[in-house]
Amino acid sequence: MSIDTDASKEGSFRFPTAFTILFGLIILVAALTWIVPAGQYTRVQNAALNKEVPVAGTYAITDSAPQGIVEVFMAPIRGFYDPAAGTANAIDVALFVLVIGGFIGVVTATGAINAGIERAMRGLKGREKWMIPFLMALFAFGGTTYGMAEETLAFYMLLIPIMIAARYDAVTAVAIILLGAGVGVLGSTVNAFATVIASDAAGVPFTQGLVLRIVILGLSWLACVAYVMRYAERVRLDPTRSLVYDMKADNERHFLSTHHDGAEFTTTHKLVLALFALTFVVMVWGVLKGGWWMGEMSGLFLASAIVVGLIARTGEKNFTDAFVNGARDLLGVALIIGLARGIVVIMDAGKITDTILHWAEGAVAGLGKVAFINVMYWLQVLMSFFVPSSSGLAVLSMPIMAPVADFAGVGRDHVVTAYQSANGVVNLINPTFAVVMGALAIGRVPYERWLRFMWPLLVILTVIIMASLSVATVIA
Template identity: 35%
Template sequence: MCKENISEKKKFTMPHIFIILYAIILLVGLLSYVLPAGVYDRVADATTGRMIINPASYHVVKSNPTGVMDLLEAFPNGFVDAGYVVVLTFCVCGGFYVVNQSGAIGGAISWLAKKMKNRGIWIIPILMITFAAIDCFIGMCELCMVYVPIILPLMLALGFDSMTACATALCGSAIGFTSAIANPFTTIIGQKIAGLPLLSGWQLRLISLIVVGLAGIVYVMSYAAKIKKDPTSSIMYEEDLVLRKELETSSNQEKKMTGRQKLAGIAALVMFVVMVYGVFQWGWDTPEIGGIFMGMAMVSGLISGMRPNEICSTFLNGCQQVLLGALIVGLSRGVSVVMSSAQITDTIIHNLATVLQNLPASVTSVGMLIVQTIMNFLIPSGSGQTVVTMPIMAPLSDLVGVTRQTAVLALQYGDGFSNIFYPVSGYFMATLALGHVPYGKWMKKMAPLFVIWTALAAVFMVIAQLIKWGPF
């Protein structure tokens, strides 16, 4: 009896995500007392018009170490800084909750589940390839927050779990965003800053896209197949029991769908198509997407016969489902807020570039990959990381014998894969919240994929260096 108690006490418990994030913020705060504050001058790029770093302008400035109040204010300041992502999280979940409660989703899910009952596993590669194709050309990873509420009920109905739903959306998006042929936020801006012809080098990127994509799809399908065979083996089994009961209730309601409920579903679908078209053709971003989901809730709710007060209370109930995730998004953004306030971000960039310059030529390209992966933790934004690092990495690549095309590839790999593993990535944490998947459980099952992807990235970086991948 005593031995059992001792073993229970020694059992490791994953710290709450708040503890992990505050520990990171505290570490960054301590670094502000060790590292000198420093900045690069920013100048407007003649081609893109964006503010970029002058690589020869780094200079030390007056130290501004993080104080106690800075640490305490990291959460509210981060919440404000990540405002659009937080609001979009609430709008998406609240909007879908209203549409679902109106009885307009369960019927379609039930129909698809019946049609794909014996070949449901193939919905995973179909969806992952679709999501990858979208982010390969528009780079809108935030759309994962839209995908998950749609595919989660379908995955559960087909016998998979919520982890599979999140992995299908997040990994599919990461494949396209990372190995993109024409991602406007990394590939295109990076090539402009590096002075490369736009979309040049697409052949190797296409090969990378296929290899990385196959690795990700096989990994997710293998996991899903195990869950299909034995649902109790799912790391999300207990959490999904509640979701499955809600799904069964919704499906039962859908068997008696009224004409108004069907019309509400059609209205929601039309608005969704308008949203997708707006993203592609009109350059819509998070405010417009959030607005569409607000409109979706109101229109679908009213058409289905819900009263205005009922729509509001249902929307709030949906927002409550992702309250924790929204708070996590704000806290994760607090890391970059503290670093910017202490002015140590540019210092870290400068020191990493110095280390990279002193590496042996044979591993320089892999060193670039490592540097960009580290930088993505500090600057969790594709375009942000591009305009900060490429003005340094492009001329640095000339000095260390690596082509500028290879330097852009290092940016893509370093920025892309870690987006769905770093807790400072806002859309990633919000997507997990929408899928009801805890960060610790996600890492336990998906961290091996990050290792596989990183190893593949290193191989492609070495190949690019060996063949002197151009045009220069």
């Protein structure tokens, strides 16, 4: 399938950028606050979760809080930093992205990445396609064990030139990371930010339903790997079949890597790349074992950038220029993160989140087992668009939706699996999820091209999940 390049001609329709899409969603949600009744559940502190959770049966209409033009323009600002939001701000993620950009800029300026990519391509010649399942397995492991999401933003600027050097495209690189980690979250097994929180909120052990989640994880991962490998091979054989082929003139990074054939792979390059790899290893260790989050990870990448500069003897001015230029490359990504968070700010301020949850609670009342679990899945899909955070959606929906399962004769663990699968699927394309929009911005992949790439796979994943949930519910 070749892309019609006429779409880029003057006077033709151009799909809005990510910034326009997100700001349009802020306006849409603000408009909904004038239509959807405001309401709230009574909330109590849950000691196990250390969070306030809604109490089933306590929903009540409250004073409306429609969001106007001032709130619309303040939403992106409060998305970055709102003192009332506590830890729910996006400023730490945005700063993390900028520091990553600076780190990558310094490493790239040493020439180590270019030389390393060339050496790797020579070693992998003829076997490049096997990088895809291997890397997707690594990212899926991160997703299923600890909900790897924002941390993946550090990998795109590394993997994109590697995939392009292997004669694939930026879509392939984005898919490997976003789908790899995303399918892991979709099939979370011991993910503390999804499965464990949701199970605790539902009142069941997180190990209950583990077999079903492993089945969904395995089948979904196989489907994603086969889908990405098929697309990548088509692009390798015929670059015109790439979904971003017509953008080559605007951005050569889609098809041309910055490395140069014959580049010498020096000892300095080897030391820089060793430190580069070690930085990511330390980052993963810090998240899993050290309780790190964005602040600590940003400090790590800043320190590593300085050490790289010292090893390569770049000089103060060249180091500063490389760091600032690298951060500048990801400035748009940082802005997108705050803009995406602004949508949630408007919803919460308008007090319509609990109303949507209350409508969902009523929609599943009185249904049979199979109908119940499938309607539950689709309700969680809907709510995931408004609450992309896996932990946020778990704390919000599980205390209400899990008890309803008792009346339908469905295990609460199945409700947990429906929730995490739905949230995982939606967050592969969710424009309100900063990780998705940030990844596409780094890869220079327009949002509508990503939707075009994803829609057949979304159908496949939905069939896998719904069939698995239905069978598990019947045989339970």
